[in-house]
Amino acid sequence: MRPLRHLILFAIVAWGFADVCGGYFQEVAAADKFYRVVDGKADVRTYNGYRRYHAGCNHCHGPDGVGSTFAPSLVDRPRDIEEFRRIVRDGQSSSGTSVMRAFADDPNFAPYIDDIYAYLQARAEGALGRGRPKR
Structure with missing residues (x-):
């Protein structure tokens, strides 16, 4: 026993x-995740990132971060957070030509870089599909 x-x-x-x-x-x-998606519903940060992304980034990078004819996809090969912050803040240039303007002084984007990253990270990892996320 x-x-x-x-x-x-x-x-x-x-x-x-x-x-x-x-x-x-x-x-x-x-x-290491900036987002939280539970039962298909995005947290506040990720949802705000969706809103901010579609207020300005989608014009060049396409709806839902899939890219366009003149700006790359942000979900196929996501950058790490530090590189993403630097590019959004400082802009991106290629051979001396400005490819993407800097958003460091833009109050509609600069404070929300991590929110936008959260949304794009969730898209890249398949936690969110295309279109407006559920809240």
Whole structure:
């Protein structure tokens, strides 16, 4: 009887440990995500990123970040957050020619760069489809 109790106790402790660690690892994996989408519904930051993106970025980068004939997709090969911030703030040039203007002084975009990134990251990772996200 005693070995059975030890086995049951061990199983309960192992299950509890696995449950705690599983939750921890999910949180660590989610820590590098700027967005949160649950049951197809976007968090406030991601939804605001959608709104800000479609207020100005979509004119060049296409609806939902898919790109256009003159600006690249922002969801096919997403940049890391630091590079994204730098390009949006400082603009982008190619061979001395301005390709994308800087938005550092634009109050409609500069404070919301991370929100726009959250939206594009959710699109790139397939957490959000095309069109207006649910709130």
